[in-house]
Amino acid sequence: MRFLVTGTAGFIGFHLAKRLLGAGHVVVGLDGLTPYYDVTLKRARHAELERHNGFTAVIGMLEDTGAVAEAADLAQPDVIIHLAAQAGVRYSLENPKAYVDANLTGSWNILELARRIKPAHLLLASTSSVYGANAKIPFAETDRADEPMTLYAATKKSMEAMAHSYAHLYGVPTTAFRFFTVYGPWGRPDMALFKFVAAILEGAPIDIYGEGRMSRDFTYVDDLVEAVVRLTDCVPRIGAPVGPDGLDSLSPVAPFRVVNVAAGKPVGLMEFVETIEAAVGRPAQRHMLPMQAGDVPRTFAAAELLEALTQYRPSTPVAEGVPAFVAWYRAYYGV
Ligand SMILES: NC(=O)c1ccc[n+]([C@@H]2O[C@H](COP(=O)([O-])OP(=O)(O)OC[C@H]3O[C@@H](n4cnc5c(N)ncnc54)[C@H](O)[C@@H]3O)[C@@H](O)[C@H]2O)c1
Numbered sequence: 001m002r003f004l005v006t007g008t009a010g011f012i013g014f015h016l017a018k019r020l021l022g023a024g025h026v027v028v029g030l031d032g033l034t035p036y037y038d039v040t041l042k043r044a045r046h047a048e049l050e051r052h053n054g055f056t057a058v059i060g061m062l063e064d065t066g067a068v069a070e071a072a073d074l075a076q077p078d079v080i081i082h083l084a085a086q087a088g089v090r091y092s093l094e095n096p097k098a099y100v101d102a103n104l105t106g107s108w109n110i111l112e113l114a115r116r117i118k119p120a121h122l123l124l125a126s127t128s129s130v131y132g133a134n135a136k137i138p139f140a141e142t143d144r145a146d147e148p149m150t151l152y153a154a155t156k157k158s159m160e161a162m163a164h165s166y167a168h169l170y171g172v173p174t175t176a177f178r179f180f181t182v183y184g185p186w187g188r189p190d191m192a193l194f195k196f197v198a199a200i201l202e203g204a205p206i207d208i209y210g211e212g213r214m215s216r217d218f219t220y221v222d223d224l225v226e227a228v229v230r231l232t233d234c235v236p237r238i239g240a241p242v243g244p245d246g247l248d249s250l251s252p253v254a255p256f257r258v259v260n261v262a263a264g265k266p267v268g269l270m271e272f273v274e275t276i277e278a279a280v281g282r283p284a285q286r287h288m289l290p291m292q293a294g295d296v297p298r299t300f301a302a303a304e305l306l307e308a309l310t311q312y313r314p315s316t317p318v319a320e321g322v323p324a325f326v327a328w329y330r331a332y333y334g335v
Contacts, residue, residue, distance in 0.1 A: 007084030062106025184221030
């Protein structure tokens with residue numbers, strides 16, 4: 001099959017594209033190599049992908065309709081997977097415009113593209129952050145998620161809403177994933193695991209927010225990719241929900257659903273830190289701090305819909321996934 005994947009120089013897009021290429025698919029990747037974090041790492045990911053004949057990179061921004069059209073012309077995609085975004089919860093307090101540009105204008109350009117070229121399935125990356133202040137756990141796709149705590153969450157929720165309206169108006173089957181704290185080799189330098197490992201190896205202190213009382217539903221990246229690949233085959237159709245009544249988030253008026261991609265097994269922050277210390281083989285200097293603005297105390301996914309759709313649920317424990325990240329980090333940076 002032929003795929004257009006946005007964000008292939010990013011952490012998740014890289015792993016997904018590698019998996020698709022390994023299975024013999026053709027992938028055109030659109031990525032603007034934005035300077036939000038180390039661009040060398042993004043280039044290195046693309047260099048890995050370029051070893052496959054089936055891969056072509058288009059370096060361009062989502063906001064640039066010319067670049068989007070160029071990527072689409074090259075790809076002639078059966079499936080579009082839109083992962084490129086301005087990610088990160090905390091940075092949305094510093095640079096809100098980047099979120100509006102990439103996640104609203106950029107995502108709208110992808111919706112317009114899908115309206116024009118009508119792929120068999122459009123899949124979009126949303127986030128657990130859309131659950132915001134939701135106090136009910138686990139977080140289910142059918143829960144109200146109308147109280148975003150950051151502009152990042154607000155732009156992702158808006159993308160879901162825009163995509164629903166396009167699916168209704170123009171009939172392109174659309175799935176929005178809600179990802180939950182993804183981690184693994186080639187990970188993101190702005191995320192806790194990367195920062196903690198770097199600091200411990202340098203002998204620098206690590207900042208632990210929420211006095212360590214937060215928890216996250218971590219997802220190992222290979223598990224996430226497995227779920228995403230399976231979901232590409234689960235094309236939403238109006239009137240064809242899965243599972244028992246009330247489980248599916250399928251829209252009654254559009255071929256559109258949202259799906260949590262997660263294990264549904266939250267891990268406490270201090271257990272996570274201890275797992276990192278064990279994997280690095282050194283204790284961390286722990287610098288305990290209060291919650292930061294915009295942080296939520298915990299994330300906890302209901303994974304039943306994912307399982308009903310794909311017969312799969314992520315299961316790699318942090319005790320396996322964290323050492324895999326540390327091994328990659330040491331090899332990549334030679335430390
Ligand atoms: N990693 C996680 O834990 C997590 C959790 C929830 C949701 N997500 C979502 O998953 C997707 C992938 O995340 P990731 O962790 O791989 O992030 P990432 O930052 O590593 O990758 C995003 C990629 O998109 C590119 N990009 C950003 N803005 C762009 C623009 N305007 N035009 C073109 N390219 C642009 C960047 O250069 C980058 O390579 C994002 O949509 C993110 O919001 C990730």
